[in-house]
Amino acid sequence: MSDRKSLARLRSDERTWIVPARWWRRTEPWRGRGQCRVTVDSAAAQRVRELLYDSVDALRAVLAHPASDPVIAARGLAVLESGVGEPVGSGVISALLLRMLPPPDRGDVADLLVEWYGLEFAAEALVHVSRVRLVRPDSAGDASADDGVGARLTGTAVRMNTDAATTATRPMARRLRAFLAVAPEESYSRAIAALTAVRGDAYARRLLAYLAPSEAEWVDEAVAELGDGGDRHWTVAALFSAAATPAQAERVAAVAGHTVLARDPHVLYSVAAHLGPAAAASIAACVTQANDDMYHRAVQILADFPTDEAFDLLIDLLPDRRAHTALRGAVTAFPERARRLLAIAARRGDDSGVACAALLGEQLGAPVDGPLDFRPWLDLTTLPALAPADAMRLCTLLAGPEHDYVDALIAELDPADRAAFGIALFERWRAAGYPPSDDWVLTGLARTGDDTTARTLAELLVTWDGPAGHSRAVTAIRVLTAIGTEAALTQLIRLTLILPPDELHAEARRGVSTVADRIGLSADQLADRQVPTCGLESDGTLVLADGTRISLVGFVAQPEPGVGSLLRGTLARPTAERFTDLERAVEAVAAQQARRLEAAMVRGRTWHAAEHRTAFLEHPLLRHLARQLVWVVLDDDARPTNSFRLAADGTLRDHADRPLRLRAEKVAIAHPLHLGEQLPYWAARFADDRIRQPFPQLDRTVHRLSAEEAAATSLARFADRMVATSALLRLEDSGWRRSAPADGGVQDYLFRPVGADLQVLIVLDDGIDAGDPLSIPEQGIASVELAAGPPRHWWHRCGDTRFEVLDPITASEILRDLEILVV
Numbered sequence: 001m002s003d004r005k006s007l008a009r010l011r012s013d014e015r016t017w018i019v020p021a022r023w024w025r026r027t028e029p030w031r032g033r034g035q036c037r038v039t040v041d042s043a044a045a046q047r048v049r050e051l052l053y054d055s056v057d058a059l060r061a062v063l064a065h066p067a068s069d070p071v072i073a074a075r076g077l078a079v080l081e082s083g084v085g086e087p088v089g090s091g092v093i094s095a096l097l098l099r100m101l102p103p104p105d106r107g108d109v110a111d112l113l114v115e116w117y118g119l120e121f122a123a124e125a126l127v128h129v130s131r132v133r134l135v136r137p138d139s140a141g142d143a144s145a146d147d148g149v150g151a152r153l154t155g156t157a158v159r160m161n162t163d164a165a166t167t168a169t170r171p172m173a174r175r176l177r178a179f180l181a182v183a184p185e186e187s188y189s190r191a192i193a194a195l196t197a198v199r200g201d202a203y204a205r206r207l208l209a210y211l212a213p214s215e216a217e218w219v220d221e222a223v224a225e226l227g228d229g230g231d232r233h234w235t236v237a238a239l240f241s242a243a244a245t246p247a248q249a250e251r252v253a254a255v256a257g258h259t260v261l262a263r264d265p266h267v268l269y270s271v272a273a274h275l276g277p278a279a280a281a282s283i284a285a286c287v288t289q290a291n292d293d294m295y296h297r298a299v300q301i302l303a304d305f306p307t308d309e310a311f312d313l314l315i316d317l318l319p320d321r322r323a324h325t326a327l328r329g330a331v332t333a334f335p336e337r338a339r340r341l342l343a344i345a346a347r348r349g350d351d352s353g354v355a356c357a358a359l360l361g362e363q364l365g366a367p368v369d370g371p372l373d374f375r376p377w378l379d380l381t382t383l384p385a386l387a388p389a390d391a392m393r394l395c396t397l398l399a400g401p402e403h404d405y406v407d408a409l410i411a412e413l414d415p416a417d418r419a420a421f422g423i424a425l426f427e428r429w430r431a432a433g434y435p436p437s438d439d440w441v442l443t444g445l446a447r448t449g450d451d452t453t454a455r456t457l458a459e460l461l462v463t464w465d466g467p468a469g470h471s472r473a474v475t476a477i478r479v480l481t482a483i484g485t486e487a488a489l490t491q492l493i494r495l496t497l498i499l500p501p502d503e504l505h506a507e508a509r510r511g512v513s514t515v516a517d518r519i520g521l522s523a524d525q526l527a528d529r530q531v532p533t534c535g536l537e538s539d540g541t542l543v544l545a546d547g548t549r550i551s552l553v554g555f556v557a558q559p560e561p562g563v564g565s566l567l568r569g570t571l572a573r574p575t576a577e578r579f580t581d582l583e584r585a586v587e588a589v590a591a592q593q594a595r596r597l598e599a600a601m602v603r604g605r606t607w608h609a610a611e612h613r614t615a616f617l618e619h620p621l622l623r624h625l626a627r628q629l630v631w632v633v634l635d636d637d638a639r640p641t642n643s644f645r646l647a648a649d650g651t652l653r654d655h656a657d658r659p660l661r662l663r664a665e666k667v668a669i670a671h672p673l674h675l676g677e678q679l680p681y682w683a684a685r686f687a688d689d690r691i692r693q694p695f696p697q698l699d700r701t702v703h704r705l706s707a708e709e710a711a712a713t714s715l716a717r718f719a720d721r722m723v724a725t726s727a728l729l730r731l732e733d734s735g736w737r738r739s740a741p742a743d744g745g746v747q748d749y750l751f752r753p754v755g756a757d758l759q760v761l762i763v764l765d766d767g768i769d770a771g772d773p774l775s776i777p778e779q780g781i782a783s784v785e786l787a788a789g790p791p792r793h794w795w796h797r798c799g800d801t802r803f804e805v806l807d808p809i810t811a812s813e814i815l816r817d818l819e820i821l822v823v
């Protein structure tokens with residue numbers, strides 16, 4: 001049933017302001033406003049960690065420089081040498097890392113600090129980061145070295161920065177602002193308490209007002225403290241993104257000018273979203289200083305504002321073609337306002353008046369008489385969900401120029417009505433032979449579509465052929481990406497599995513990455529969804545061309561030698577050939593997934609019950625791999641509370657063979673150390689059922705540290721052993737990584753992360769040649785260490801953390817890798 005209130009608003013309301021949903025993705029995050037998904041980027045944090053580890057000598061040289069400020073240098077050295085973080089010292093080290101990174105990567109330092117120490121620590125450290133200035137004492141006047149991109153630290157020193165937060169700090173501050181915007185209330189409160197203690201001067205108060213704009217008193221104070229003269233420093237301009245009132249924004253503009261609005265899209269959209277139409281004059285003032293991209297963004301925002309002021313400001317920018325394009329969108333969205341204001345402007349004797357007169361004639365001079373006249377192929381009276389007048393208005397909006405406010409209006413409609421209307425409109429266009437001049441029908445599905453639309457479109461686009469069909473299919477994949485739901489992601493993943501490696505396939509892969517990132521899927525969760533089905537139905541059957549179903553459950557679950565040949569002998573030749581292809585595909589997928597699941601067991605990866613059901617129990621191949629494994633239920637402290645298997649009938653059975661029903665629990669692939677006294681039962685059960693496991697699980701050798709090893713920071717039993725270089729390289733399949741090349745291109749250690757800030761190091765005597773790894777066929781192991789701090793040079797590197805901190809499973813797996821290595 002139609003939402004008549006929304007429909008009437010769509011047709012006639014040209015005054016209500018709705019922030020377009022897509023704007024929130026472009027703004028600087030603000031706690032409690034809009035939608036923002038932010039998680040620590042572990043890969044980015046690891047890259048910064050590796051930079052830190054590989055730059056220890058350079059960092060030490062800067063801090064030990066005679067011209068460095070002795071107080072902050074000592075704090076930084078203490079952290080560097082001990083590996084124990086504290087906000088001041090960690091801030092000094094972070095400040096140096098920022099100067100070594102290019103600007104787009106500087107926010108990654110925030111990810112590392114949050115991953116290592118937590119949000120409140122990272123937020124407090126940021127203030128100290130902002131207080132560090134990098135100088136070159138040997139240059140005339142101690143020239144600043146702050147603004148280098150990927151700067152070398154040679155010959156530099158650190159000083160206290162008494163003027164203002166350095167520009168290099170901004171990407172890190174922006175990233176921490178995002179973390180604060182989405183933090184749980186308890187974590188946010190701790191962070192604010194920590195920051196309250198370091199708001200010592202006007203510069204810090206400006207920085208922290210930007211960091212936490214929902215602290216209204218902080219913003220009020222920072223804005224009130226602004227001077228009278230021009231101040232172009234970024235912490236002043238950043239207050240645009242914290243302004244909650246037009247008066248605050250005007251005060252910032254009086255000091256910083258409007259230039260930042262013309263340079264930074266995040267700030268531009270933040271002002272537009274948080275202040276709405278009241279920001280129109282400020283946005284119009286920035287366009288004369290904007291490049292083409294920012295000009296387009298600014299005039300498009302003006303076109304989105306449902307006010308006479310914003311419309312007139314656009315008219316004032318005519319006859320610039322970029323403003324003309326935006327104004328056409330405003331005419332489509334606000335026809336009554338356009339008819340009134342364009343008529344007034346058309347009386348001018350200048351170029352703007354001529355342009356307005358032309359717009360009146362082009363878009364408003366010949367209105368469509370009624371719903372039967374909109375398009376020759378379309379009878380709007382037959383479309384579902386909307387009344388004919390509403391249908392004509394919606395089609396006019398969809399056929400018009402891109403307009404964010406139009407999106408916001410459409411989003412106000414009842415979702416079911418919107419989707420039903422969009423797909424019915426598409427079917428009319430399809431029946432008419434896809435008239436290319438009306439391809440807005442296809443792109444409009446991005447605005448109206450739902451899960452059913454995604455499934456319909458994905459099934460249809462693979463049937464389109466020819467140049468026109470190919471172009472239409474590319475657009476359809478982009479529409480799926482824009483729909484962006486879980487169902488749309490499923491369809492995009494399916495397309496990556498069935499499309500040949502061409503432009504469509506590449507577009508589908510980009511869509512998968514975009515949607516997965518948008519809905520906050522981890523790499524592991526995405527990998528679960530990308531497992532091929534090899535053409536099997538959900539029940540594990542193969543459907544033949546004539547509709548016959550062949551059950552392959554036994555073959556898929558436990559393929560025995562000769563079973564494939566026996567099945568092929570009963571099938572017609574084309575079907576037998578298809579079965580041969582299936583056999584090869586299943587074998588490849590099973591091998592790949594077995595490696596992935598073994599790694600998941602080793603890392604202790606968990607699944608929520610619903611994820612486990614979707615990823616394994618409902619997948620035609622993974623269901624059978626899941627049957628070959630034992631699983632555990634874990635409590636909130638990652639302690640096992642039960643163990644279970646997947647029975648042949650699809651039910652879950654625990655260690656006493658009782659039915660088990662998962663609700664909200666977390667589950668994991670059982671490691672022998674999870675099972676304890678239940679291990680003999682499971683080993684016997686699987687042996688009786690003749691279940692062959694895809695990797696060593698129940699018979700996996702368990703290794704334990706001796707008491708002496710647990711108390712030590714290095715493992716003496718592996719030192720001074722010769723091993724094959726090829727064996728070291730194979731460790732990369734188990735999660736080990738080689739160090740970055742040092743002088744001469746030599747990688748002198750391998751490491752494996754075993755926690756947020758811990759690594760096990762295999763230190764080598766000679767090292768591996770990064771350009772020709774097997775040039776030295778054997779390597780001597782100098783030591784195996786556990787380190788929390790940065791690794792040192794080979795001649796004095798030693799572990800700094802006792803192995804007793806490792807949990808038993810991690811310790812067992814590390815020892816297993818090492819025992820295999822030295823055999």
